[in-house]
Amino acid sequence: MTESGGPKSRVSRRHLLRGGASALAATALSARGASALGRLADKPDTVVNVVDVGAVGDGRTDDTGAFEAAYSYAAARVSGGVGRVVIEIPAGEYLITRPHALLNGVAPPRPASGLRFSGAGRRMTSLVFRPESGPGSFLCRNQDVWSNLSFERMQFRSATPGASFFDSYSTGQAQDYRFSECEWMGEWEYGLALSGTDTNSEMRWEACRVGGRYRRAFLYSGLTREGQQDPNDQDQFLNYWFTDMKVEYEWGNFLEFPYGGSVACRGGSYIITDRRPQSTPEYGTTSTFFRFPVARHHDSVQRFHAQDIRFEVRNPDVVVIDCVWNSGTVHFSDCDDTAFAYQDFSADVRPHRYTVGPRGPLVRYDSCQLVGRHEYRPAAAPDPLPVLARYDMCLLRSHTAHDFAVAAGTDQVPFVQFVNCVDEGNTSEASRPATPSSPSTPPPCLAPGQSPSPSPTPSPTSSPTPSPAPGTPAPGPETTPETTPEPSPASAPAPQPATTPAAGPGTPHAPLPDTGQAGCSSPPRRAP
Secondary structure (H helix, E strand, O other), X not given: OEEEEOOEEEEOHHHHOOOOOHHHHHHHOOHHHHXXXXXXXXXXXXXXXXXXXXXXXXXXXXXXXXXXXXXXHHHHOOEOOEOOOEEEEOOEEEEEOOOOOXXXXXXXXXXXXXXXXXXXXEXXXXXEEOOOOOOOOEEEEEEOOEEEEEEEEEEEEEEEEEEEEEEEEEEOOOOOEEEEEEEEEEEEEEEEEEEEEEOOOOEEEEOOEEOOEEEEEEEEEOOOOOOOOOHHHHOOOOOEEEEEEEEEEOOOEEEEOOOOOEEEEEEEEEEEOOOOOOOEOOOEOOEEEEEEOOOOOOOOOOEEEEEOOEEEOOOOOEEEEEEOOOOOEEEEEOOEOOOOOOOOOHHHOXXXXXXXXXXXXXXXXXXXXXXXXXXXXXXXXXOOOOOOEEEEOOEEOOOOHHHHEXXXXXEEOOXXXXXXXXXXXXXXXXXXXXXXXXXXXXXXXXXXXXXXXOOOOOOOOOOOOOOOOOOOOOOOOOOOHHHOOOOOOOOOOOXXXXXXXXXXXXXXOOOOOOOOOOOOOOOOOOOO
């Protein structure tokens, strides 16, 4: 079975594909790809470089065949259910014109764990996907074959509007995907579209950039397939982690979860820079970072957490979250969406929107800075609802706590609670201290051993005016507060030296030294 070919010993393609992967490799390889496999046949390495199998990477040459060959080689080397190959993609711009060329995980190969695609750096390694038509064309597909997939340090760019990056279908195998230092650009229909009845879970994005445009969403869970219509047929979408992301795209949705979802986003900047070019029946002109549009799901798959994220609400069509879950939890911690609070439209935006019922979802904001109003839409439920939403130590930039949360127009929402928040009126009702009964003007501080003097008794004929400050003459019988004469030189306080830290008590608007006592003024100084 071994062919003699010069100084190197080559393994025939038939021998290479023996062991469960022959059907896979034969389905999609072009003549060029098959020739490339011949050059790989005698390589025992666990690393294959796409340049070694014919990729050029100049942005003009069609490198589809080389990527198909590299993937088929990796699929052929699965042993004991474990993948053994890293596919290296050096710096360059690689044109791919056929769907599924980067990853084509379809039966009959047995399930495998472990496949890694490694680039030279984000934008240094760029994969340009240009199929003949966009909708329905995916650069990658995994149908219950691979788990433990890794993509590192590369850019994916759609050159055909409406193409999609990844189609992942699972009834128990597809899971554990990791994307590290990757970027998406161009106009996509889907970034990743998930479907199936089980798993498609445990997926992680770290230090990635999501750019471009999305007709649907970057991550869409629950693409219906094979007659699945009931939400509970597709509710095993769990554990999606986004860490230190730069989400800065033009329009579309970032995460859309019609079926279930347990999602955590930590750190980074989230920006939508433009508006949809035309209104659609489903989305209108709105673009949403987090959209959860279906109410009923299994327990434990309705959980969302956002922490340490800076959002930008650049126009009224930008929505941070729109959630209609009828249970579960939503939690924002130390997030800020006030970057454009100075704009005229900002007070009227409603970037956080919820439909709530007697079981929730339970909504909580901790130490957040928030613009506009938050909208709560009570579903058909007993009235009144229990407390379902709580804001702790938040800054309400545009409104007071009384009109920040609204439903059905500008109605107040009794099931929302504010604790120690700062609002447009300086403090919220929940955190505002009781009005003191003492006079608003604080008494002067007393020197050590000095006792307070009794307050002067007002004259029966005088008007109820405040007592004059020390050193200021009291108005005479014919003098009103509006016509009080200037103090005479004899009664005026002596001027202070230039090095005196505070002016005398008779000088209007004099700054007061810090005496360590709140609301106190310094005792009068004697003239030198």
